Amino acid sequence: MAIRDIIIAPDARLTQISKPVEAVTDEIRALMDDMLETMYAAPGIGLAAIQVGVPLRIIVMDLAREDEEPDPRYFVNPEILEISDDLATYAEGCLSVPDFYEDVERPAHVRVRYLDYDGELREIEADEMLATCLQHEMDHLEGILFVDHLSKLKRSMILKKLQKQKRIQESV
Numbered sequence: 340m341a342i343r344d345i346i347i348a349p350d351a352r353l354t355q356i357s358k359p360v361e362a363v364t365d366e367i368r369a370l371m372d373d374m375l376e377t378m379y380a381a382p383g384i385g386l387a388a389i390q391v392g393v394p395l396r397i398i399v400m401d402l403a404r405e406d407e408e409p410d411p412r413y414f415v416n417p418e419i420l421e422i423s424d425d426l427a428t429y430a431e432g433c434l435s436v437p438d439f440y441e442d443v444e445r446p447a448h449v450r451v452r453y454l455d456y457d458g459e460l461r462e463i464e465a466d467e468m469l470a471t472c473l474q475h476e477m478d479h480l481e482g483i484l485f486v487d488h489l490s491k492l493k494r495s496m497i498l499k500k501l502q503k504q505k506r507i508q509e510s511v
């Protein structure tokens with residue numbers, strides 16, 4: 340297992356549409372192991388493959404609290420089957436948009452079909468943090484970041500600050 344570098348916005352790679360995984364092979368499982376290790380090290384509660392530069396439709400997640408046992412989850416080729424009309428708002432962050440947190444409104448409940456770590460077809464009904472996180476991660480698969488749900492002004496302010504930090508880091 341290895342910790343991989345997380346791509347920070349603004350970066351054109353993050354706007355790519357990720358491709359379906361053809362089969363959940365040992366190679367894909369090794370990538371998912373690396374993604375989970377990278378996510379835990381960050382630390383974060385979810386990670387899409389594109390955030391480590393791999394444009395495949397793969398998500399890892401762990402929503403367990405610190406006082407709970409780890410609960411790693413893997414979602415390959417996730418598809419939304421149903422979304423609720425009722426909405427929920429969470430302050431979202433993103434490992435590719437470090438240190439910014441903003442409220443995002445999304446459907447409160449979603450039903451998702453996906454392949455698990457073993458390549459088995461599964462369905463899940465999600466609400467609360469799981470629903471928000473799944474939608475945040477599935478956005479990544481479409482090249483969308485949570486800042487794309489904010490006003491143009493907020494988005495451009497955040498991306499400008501991140502761009503400036505990149506220039507500073509390049510110069511040291």
Ligand code: GNR
Nearest residue numbers: 383384385386431432433434475
């Ligand atoms: O670590 C993360 N925390 C988080 C908090 C609220 C809503 C979504 C997230 S996902 C984020 C990790 C990440 O960037 N996943 O793509």
Ligand code: NI
Nearest residue numbers: 432433434435
């Ligand atoms: Ni994210």
